[in-house]
Amino acid sequence: KTKESSNLFCLMGRRRIGKSTLIQEFSKGFKNFFEIQGLGPDSHPSLQVQLDHFASVISLKFNSRKEHFEDWSEAFYALAKLTKKKEWLILLDEISWMSQGDLHFALKLKEVWDVAFKKNERLFLVLCGSVSSWIEDNILNNASFEGRISGQLNLGPLDIVEINQFWEKRHCHYSAMEKIFLLAITGGVPKYLEEINYRLPVESNLHSLCFSKNGFLFNEYKKIFLDLFKRKGPILDKIIRLCLTQKLSMADLSRKLKKRQDGDISRYVHILELSGFLSKDYSFRPSGEAMRSAHLRVTDNYLRFYIKCIEPLSLRIEKASLQITSLHQWPNFESILGYQLENLVHFNKASIHQQLHLTPQQILSSAPYFQNKSSENRGSCQIDLLIHTTMDLFFLCEIKSGELDKKVIAQIKQKMDRLKLPARMALRPVLIHLADIPSSLLSEYRRFFYQTVAFQQLLTEKGHHATPAMPHVPGAF
Template sequence: MEALIGRKKEVRQLRQYAESMKSEFIAIYGRRRVGKTYLVRTVFENEFAFQVTGLANVGMRDQLSHFHASLLQYSPRDIEIEPAKNWMTAFRQLIQLLEQTESKGKKIIFLDELPWMDTPRSKFLTGLEFFWNSWASARKDILLIACGSAAAWMIKNLLNNRGGLHNRTTGRIKLEPFTLAETEAFLSNKGILLDRYQIVTLYMALGGIPYYLDQLERGLSVAQNINTLCFERNALLRNEYSNLYVSLFNRAERHIAVIEALAKKRKGLTRHEIMAATHLSNGGGLTRTLQELEESTFIRSYRSFSKKEKDTLYQLIDPYSLFYLHFIKGSSPDDEAFWIHAIESPPFRAWSGYAFEMVCLHHVAQIKQALGISGVQTSVSAWYGEGAQIDLVIDRKDHVINLCEMKFSIHPFSITKSYAENLRQKISRFQLATKTKKAIFMTLITTHGLVENQYRYLAQNSLTLEDLFTA
């Protein structure tokens, strides 16, 4: 098996499904470029009895023609297979092929980019339902893996299907972006050796998306790599933003409108604020758009600590989208050294604070581990009140609440007299507004730790970027 960075849990799950005593129908989903196809192909290599990848932006005839070509590829040479005119026939042909295929273990069928196969009025799902319900589920030797980037389609049509595929999937894997530790291991495997401050800066711009990270060039600094990937005239990620959303969602302009509204408000927006900013109407369409964006890990929804569901806020947490909207979108391709010049500018400092908070929100498990509370029951939220905001609140069963402040800087962070007063006011306002009787631990998460001075005592806990790299 090729080198596979991270993904230990997912590899273990796939192997368990392959070795179980019954047929399995597994749905794998996650955002574009996150490595779903690579994961499946690396784990099973040449073990497939059949695999096919859906084609983007083509009709049923082309999808069936491509499916037919894959059938021919995996069939014995002396078997003739006529091109199917519909999906029922195509899946019957797949059954015939698999019945003639010998295998030591399970017959592994990999349907990649499944949502693209489901073209309008094609009755693709009817064919898939027939294949699983009428044949595969009655056997013990089938592992059907359905994979797709369009998380909304996967959830609606497979995981939450209300028709013939209701409750038919036997397992699901949501593939998340790399953590910082996995990003470090991935880069090291490519021979790219960076210090952790540089890796965090890279993560703030691109997130933990394996495909983006795979484009980095050894021998270039993080700033040079970002400049090459995002700001040069034909840079790979200059046009990735629009392709990203269009490839994942129907009517992607709605999703883009929400993302761009949220990018302007650091703490996030309520549903009604989103409606006002985007001019989208209230109702099921907006609900579906928000759910799809959250399921695809572009945004998060949270309630301010101790507040009700109607006060739910939606916040952008996708690093690349934020970076694109802050810098790439308005940049000129004629300024091919844009990012080199932008570092340490006021816009850079404003963005870096927000982006570092995003990184921390993607690593709450690591923060809890560093605090020694991995085994303590907790709930995670945020809090905003009159003139104060805390982006990460960890409410613990052991009668403690961690109020987490995230600060990005190139040097150790100094709690000044004015910032110390700001912290005291936040604690006081939080206690007054929430009426909590729990102990309050102010927790600072910084890049390089805190300067020892007369105000250092205000931070009950001090974590650094090193703590975010725990496995």
Template sequence: MKKHQQPEIIGRKAEQDLLAQALQQPEAQLLAVYGRRRVGKTYLIRKFYSRQLLFEFSGVHNGATRSQLENFAHALKQAENMSLPPAVPTSWGQAFQSLQDVLQPKLKKKKGVVFLDEFPWLNAPRSGFLSAFEFFWNNWASKQPNLVIVICGSAASWMIQKVVNNKGGLHNRITRKIRLLPFTLNETADFLSARKIRLDHYQIAQLYMTMGGIPHYLKEVEPGQSAAQAIDRSCFSKDGLLRQEFQNLYHSLFSNAQAHIAIVRALAAKPSGLTRNEIIEACALKTGGTTSLLLDELTESGFIAAYIPFNKSLRDRIYKLSDEYTAFYVKFIERSRAMGPGTWLKMMRSQSWKSWSGLAFESLCLKHVSALKAALGIAGIYTEESAWRFTGRKEVAGCQVDLLIDRSDSCISLCEMKFSDGPFTISKEYAAVLTHKRQTFISESKTRKTVFLAMVTTFGVSSNVYKASLIQNEITLEDLFSASS
């Protein structure tokens, strides 16, 4: 571990390097940190900059400007250890002037960090917040070589549009940006281990397929519980965190959340994905900028992901739901009539669970392509990942490939992903499906590259004649937990 990395921070090594670099620069730094709600942004900044933090302040969702300014005054009191809070500023301009007065003597002595959390929530209509912050940065803060300002927000799209791509006073002022993503499988295992939770990789994968790598959700897991017990309690008990989280999640991030929710529901109903036009039709949206903005907001916030089909252009991209919790909520939680202990254990015996687990495992694999590449021995080779779909015609049945790795070594890996509670066996029927898929891809794509079939499974593939004749590469769940992912 590098000396600037904090031992109590799980993973986040690249992000910690960026935060450390900001402290080493000889001029003022303005960092933008964004990512979906509950992903651990606040924890990362507080922990990493615990020794340098001079002032911390967080916006309140839908808070009136007056109450936000009152909170700002209390934050100044805390930063200065005052017995009484200072007078409440009458404007954001006055608030930042007060902050400047507090910081000025401290920054003469050492490096200091100002942390403005939930930054978008401070910019209420007609509050004048953003213009006041721009003035504060451009006229004073940017001239303080010992100052690092971190602005952080869960409304990722707002952060991109209003801060990172700002066309006004903050244009090109951001010195570093961090988009904080959920934990990988490997980081999830480390996080649980640090909390004294001992689960094998199969159990952790089930948690990941339900909650994703969201630290706040993973805190629901208690020592001595199985994954099924943790899911049962957090999702299907009356007061379970994840039973009530869905509406809060979207409404806290998006002002017009119903449109965003409509899109994720449409994608949940079509796991293979939808094109932009199909989303417009399914959700009765208007064509044009509004739809593009909705899709960008959901993508930047990490709820959906766009994939460009093999040999297609950007305008042919397919959108898929990538947030595990959203998919699980729509599939099981909101539909569940039963509640209480044992609900999930009962559902796990249903056909619905079997179909969901297969799709959830595919989604998990798509998020760990770097680990897949390492397992294939092509980590250092340039690749392009995509999906491929053939609708079929009269004499040729349709088929699709959910993960295709197009390699610069003149090869293509078609990845088949299967979730099971033991070694997966390729039957005669499934062997025919795989043969058809490979041959159809070669003939329809007209590729001249060598095409390999790779199986990605939980516990490997049982040896038989079909495996020997069809499968060139085998990847297991253990490979997906590689630290390189």
């Protein structure tokens, strides 16, 4: 460690993504660690209740008399005094909950940082929360904090390499397809994967987690939209549901909600983007330039699974009258598996690029592509993943979760025929699939496709990169 200056760091990410766990691992490199979490909104804590909780945690940590704080300035100054010497990592977790009832919470924190906290050159303060928009609005985009933030990280789900490491440590012996089913539901969210008992069959696990009235994933959706987003929950829930019905642009969404695109709608979509629930899929021109319009995609596999597969059965689940003994009995699951697989592919594009022997330096763009019918092309087409590389080369990637037959080649040939590219460009078809290629079609598939990628094979390979860690922060010690 180098002792240069104190650090103020922001850590964001959806609920259950492992933010607190990451900081706890990070804390192993520090001699002293203090952490506190704001009280959740389910108990409707007042400002004074939050302050009393803060005082109690300080008293327990430092084995001191419990103080009575009137406001956050007092509380933060008290903590700064106790940590003014020695090496300290301080975690203020779920900071948006902590701030409830005090409109000047962020300004008070900034003042105490300037006057007290930062004077300890061996102090590292982490502001953490599941409501990423609060941190963005009140800290990152707050002019008062300009020049004070050492770094930031929006933590996402585990990628395929990290998931393989996770399963290896837990001696998971599920088949590749069973793992696909798990990821189609959990999407690589660490807490959801931790809830699985790997000694039990997949069906038993997911019945108890999803289709039992006390199941963790049966009750999770309401906690996300009621506890996390509170008053904004209903409108954010409505946006998610609309985006599950069809591919919508921002303009389409605004029309359906009968609201202005440049007003609240943009803000709501941004909140969902920051939380990792929604993304904007931009198409790219052959030059590599992003087009102005984008389609909205629900990126969180759990949300889609809950709305499509769990919620329709909620009454039967609550009455304990539902028994599902096979993966294929789950209503609507087969129909959404394709969408879930698309999410997994897009989140793990780095692994797909590696399968195609492409380096990051070669890739100009890698995204879904939508072409509308016009007088300048041969028709509309939708491409699951279009990778544009240097040397005027494109990879047209088709993602298939179902059975494979001759129609697949015909469908892709039609897309290749309709896709408008400059004459100098070369186009290579790639198939990313779950089902086995029938032996009778194997030679035909090999002739047509530049490469076929069996996604489940990625779940049997051991990863080589490290588990998530706090990034290097300039000036950190």
